[in-house]
Amino acid sequence: MKLTIQVNEGPYQHQASDSAYWFTKTALEKGHEIFRVFFYHDGVNNGTRLTTPPQDDRNIVKRWSELGEQHSLDLVVCVAAAQRRGVVDEGEAKRNGKDATNIAPGFRISGLGQLVEGAIQSDRLVVFGD
């Protein structure tokens, strides 16, 4: 089955990101196709490489980056939500006159159209969050 995953909550604050990660990982292991993982609302905070959790805890951001690299996942952070919350790549930094970037490896920033396209192209849209 072809799936698009939507993550609506930030890391650590809420289990949604953990659940989405395990769901995505398991779906891939079972042979399903992940068309895209779309991070929306506070979910965009899953895509900042500046995250530094205590060493004895899981690193949620790194975990997404690694899963993304292993499976060539399309990890998309919503641009409008990212601008509000300060998740920035080089293009956005230039466009908005910011002096730094923090997007994590394997993530890209793009528009809400990517979410809608994911819902059209996939057999199921699976949403994690409140």
Next chain:
Amino acid sequence: MSETKKFMYVNRKAPYGTIYAWESLEVVLIGAAFEQDVSVAFIDDGVFQLTKDQDTKEAGMKNFSPTYSALGDYEIKKIYVEKESLEERGLSLDDLQHLTWEDEDEDYAEKDLIQLVTRAEMADILAGQDVLFNF
């Protein structure tokens, strides 16, 4: 992308306590460009999103409620509001904005956008969708 799916945006939360309502509306507006069979539902505290005369000045937040009146221009013809959700909150249809769309097949006749449906009817409508965006 020729395939048309039945898309429903389900709004379940009050408008200003969290950002879900506003960012849901942003998806609805962007999604309109994809020419799917779109409807929007308001249930639970989500019915507060459509109340008229919202004033956010004291809260220091942007009042985005006027945007709902543009939904008809975005080719959205179906908004479902759950009757029980309204009643449980002491609200009626009169407390909501009067939203309309223009039917170009009937000489641009102005039609009501909001349809009041019961909880049981809403369940059937939800079950009939291809994609649920849940906010």
